Amino acid sequence: MSLSKQLYIIIAFIFFMIFFGNFIISVNNTKAYLQSESITKAQDTATSLGMTLKPLIHDKNSAEIRTIISAIANRGFYKEIRLEDAHFTISESSLIEASSDLDSLDWKIKTINIDKEFGVLEENSSDLEISQELSELENGKTDEDLGFALEEKKYSFIPANDYKNGGNITFNFTVQNDEGQTIDTFASLTINKVIAQALRKEKFDYVPKWFIDLVTIKLEEKYSEISDGWKTTAVIYVSANAGEAYAKLYEQFKGAILYAVVAFIISMIILFVFVQYLLKPLKRIEKLANNIAVGKFDTIKELPWTTEIKNVAIAMNDMSTKIEAIINKLNKNLESITYKLSKDEITSLELKQSFETDMKNMFIHKDDGYVFIIKIFDLASFAKSHTNKEVNDFIKKFANILKSTKLENKKCTSKAYRFFGSEFAMIGKNFTYEDAVLFTKKLKENFEKLSNEYNKKDIVHMGATPFNQIGTTPEMLQAANEAYEKATIIGSNEAHIRDKNDLSRDMESWRDLVFDIIENSKFNVKYISDARKLEQGNENTILMQEAFTSAKDKDSNDIPIGTFVSIAERYEKIMQFDMKVIEKVISHIIINNVKHEISINLSLESINNTAFIAWLDKTLALNKSIASQLVFSITAYAAAKDVNKFKFFADEIHKCNAKIIIKRFETKFIALDNIKDFNLDYIRLARDYTNNICNDPSKQSFVEAIAELSSLLNIKVFAENVKEDDDLQTVKKFNLYGASR
Template sequence: MSLSKQLYIIIAFIFLVIFTGNFIISVQNAKEYLEVEASTKAQDTATSLGMSLKGLMKNKNDAEIQSIINAIANRGFYKEIRLEDTLFTINKSQLIKHANNKTLDNNWQISDVSVDKSFGTIESNSDDLELMQELEALENNQEFNFEPKQSSTYKFIPNKNLQKKNIKISFKATKEDKTINSFAIIYMDKTIAKVTRDEKFDYVPQWFINAISIDLKEMKSDISNGWKTTATIYVSANAGDAYAKLYEQAKGSLIYSALAFIISMILLFIFVQYLLKPLKTIEKLAQSIAIGNFKTIDKLPWTTEIKNVAISMNEMSRKIESVISKLNKNLENLTQKLSKDELTGLNLKQTFETDMKKMFISKSNGYIFTIKIDKLGEFANQHTNEEVNKFIKKFASILKECKACKGINISAYRFYGSEFALITDGINYEQAQELTATIKREFENLAKEIGKDEIAHIGATPFNPIGTTDQMLHAANEAYEKAKLIGPNEAFIRDSDDLVRDMKAWRTLVFDIIKNQRFEISYIGDAKVLNSQNNELVMQEAFTKAYDLDNKDIPIGTFVSIAEQYEKIVDFDKAVISKVISDIRLENIKHSISINLSLDSIDDLNFILWLRETLNKHKDIASQLVFSLTAYAVTKDIEKFKNFVTIIHELNAKVIIKRFESKFIPLDDIKNLDLDYIRLAREYTNNVKDDSSKQSFIEAMVELTHLLNIKLFAENVKDEKDFEKIKELNVYAASR
């Protein structure tokens, strides 16, 4: 998860915690305030009503009482307004009338009137009369003498929670000498007046009401007549109004908080983007360094910590670039040393073989020359080493100077001792004759200078695009032998009629092999990880074998060259890839397989589309496919190769450059190719045990590829000591 997302999440979480806490506290405070406000208003209303109704309590059935209560209730603020009687007057006639004994009449005297204490209490009016008379006597400083009289009226004071309306009142009835215990059931309704209204919550949702409970207490006010409470007025506030106000406040808080959150997140996004922009620049720099582009950050960030990181990254980039530049320089020097003859400065045989491969790939035409100094051994026996070396240098300079011939591209080589060679690119038979005549004249001049009659003989053969390097060297040697028969310092040039096969026959054969897929694929070059305990097999190469009509092997270089010439190479590469994918599945291959591709194929749009579709169908094994091109093929169009590498990596496959030589690909360019593997040319590992220059070159390549996250392979290491040496030099893997 990115740092920006983590910041957004943690800040949003903190905001949510703070908002939730504030919201709960705000709603709770508002709820408590509304409860107090409603209760206070209800209490004030109850007190006011009590004062208003006090004068009407003489007649509790007065219609004006109900009118006053209705007027207050109609305001809608109250859930219920209720006036309850707290003092009932019962007379003798009522008791006799409702007595259970119907024989009683007004001639009977009533006494010992009582009621169940759960209902309330009954007092005689004579008690009040006695109290008033006692107070009056005290006021007048008179002696109080009270003569009790039989009371005919009684006061019933109900309990507060009395709900029952039919009250049983017990009493004794006396007439003359007869006394009867009796009781009367008298209907008494505490409620004098009552107005109730539904609680209306209007637009307040039910979930809000269920979530928040508002407790509005019922308020009351007592109405007194003297020192006695005759009635009580009860007022209950309507919770709907409180819920409406609370809901509006909560909704407003939510809307405000949501807007505040959105605005805060927008500001945070802008701030974080501004804050993290330098980090993204640093990340891009790190990625750039990882692929070998050693850039620096010019505009340093203003945040101290990030600025220090940027400065450190710049220093690291410069140091790594300096190290790689030093390695590149060392490699270039070593390459020159490995590819040049120390005495003459001419290219060595390994360079000749590489340049011949270039000729095959580029479908060139020209001539191959073999030139040998005659009787160099005898000359060496008769002269000092210095004189011999001087002679060889002069001889080599003649070949070098031929490179200056106008319009002719010539490369000169010294194989060993007295054997030299030339490759001429793009010349015809007449130009080859003219070049040979020029060289012969220079040899004759050298012969006069050193007093040696026979300097050298020259044999030449035309470049055969369907042949092999060995075949052409053999043909040039045959021409050299014919030149020796002609005379001193003579030359013989074979013409194009000496080609073994005619192109028409080759074309028919190649077309038939590709169309009917008459080829076999074997997996060779088991590349195993060096310096590991399990000796893991990491890669094999898919090697194609094709046969002619006589069932003889066709040199694969010849086959590919003709297929390219007649634009059949793309079909061939498709067939090979399909066969390799099938083999991986059928044989359950777990390691990587390298597949050789032609430059024509990676430059073909239809091939790229086909390859993308094929690898998408086989995503599970795409990572096992390693597409291989030679170093020289890559140099023909580096930009197209880079595009191909990008596509291959998108498809989760890999790329290797084989037969790598630093003279083909500048070492500074390796970092821009985004390679997965590099396989060194065999010349760098042959006899590496005794060649310090090769060891230094390989060591430098190991360091370079390690810095660029590329795995370095060695190919076909035969000698055991050579193998131990490349293992010691920390090459990643090698085949034998």
């Protein structure tokens, strides 16, 4: 996960944590405040109502009491207002009036009782006496002045548990009139504790139920006692309407959520701008790190202002500079070593490996010319009769003749090589037969001068053969040597030049043969050059094999693969050939469950062809499971011919999870300064670098430097064709990835 995403998540988490914490605290505080306010208001209302209803409470059935309670309840601030009787008080007149046996009120209750299941009935005689005394004290009146109203009896009903809230009660009593007549009778009264009540629903329509369920507001019921005289006769209860509190709380909830959403969006926009500005230097650092990984040692010019990131940028710049300095030093050492390895110490002529490379160049560019083999005659006898210095001077002068002899024709160029000892070679590029004859004639004239100088009559013989575009380098060297042998028979300082008619095969027959082999897949793919690990104990682990193709002519003779490829390239069949080879290798891996990697040689024409690359992309996509085992092999010389196209090919191959190896790696084709520009997985050194490496300090230094450089660039190095055990043991010291024998 990227740093920016982590920052967004962390900041968002902190934001929500702070918001929800504050939100919960705010809601709880508001809820507590609303509860307190509602309860206080309910208590104030109960007190106020109690004082208002006090003058009216002597008549508990008064309609005015219900009117006042309904008016207060209709304001909507209360869930319930309820007036309850404090004591069940029954008057004498109400009992007489309720009796069906009595037709007037001119009766007095003599005795009264109720069933015990209803409760207990007590006469309020003491209350009557106290009331009379209070009235006398207040008004100075006597019993006669108070009249009958003060003499009416009242009874207190103390209900049993089942009748605490009232009910239908039967009273049995005996009455007597002024004439002394008595009657036993009864009365049934419905007693209700609630005198008056007003109810209202709590919920407001715009407050959702989920909010009410989520937030619980508990409002206590408040009350106030109402007395009639000195004794409490009723209690007024007031319950606040929680819907009002819910409405206010819900409005605050919506406002807080809206504010939080707006604040979050604005905060994230500001954070996004800040993070992009903050991470911009990190992206530069990441780009620099990636560039260092692929060998591009840039530096960050604009240092970031953040102290920590600035220190990282400075450290990365320092690391990039130091690694570049190390690589430059290695490059200089390698250039020096390469020069020593590719040049003859005495004559400064290039060696045989350079000759073979230039021959490949001739094949690739389909150039014409001649190949010369030139040998100093009987150098051993000359060396016996002369000192080392004289012998070396003679060889130098001999080589100078080869280097300095030129044709006037500007199209014709010549280059000399020293193979070993007395054997030299030359490539005459764009030479015709006539040019070759003229060139050997000039050489003979110059060598005769050298012969006279050293009094050596027989000094040189020369053989030449035309460049055969359908042949191979060994075949042409053999043909040139055959011409040389004929020259030795002709006479002293003579030359023999073969012409085009000496070519063994006719091009038309070659064309038909190669077309038939490719179109009908009449070739085999073998797997050679087992590259194994060089780690102790893992020498038998195969890392990579090379796919090698072989084909036969009509006489069942093996066709030199170099000749076959040359003709396929000449007639533009090489791309089809490469496709068929790749298909065979893929089938081999799948059928045989191969676990190691296999390298496949590709021609320059194929990697430069967009149609071939498109086909390869599609083929690798269909074989994703084994794509990582395919390593496409290009010679160092071919890669160097068109660096941009090779880079494009390498990038496309890596997109498909396949790999790239450069084989026959030589620094004269790919400068070590430029190797970092190639997106390589492997390098396979040319065999000349490891042949007899145990006895050659220059080669050891070269391979060691290559190993160090490739390690810095994350490139794995193979040694090719290490035959001798001593050479293999020497190669192991340099920690190469693998080697083939």
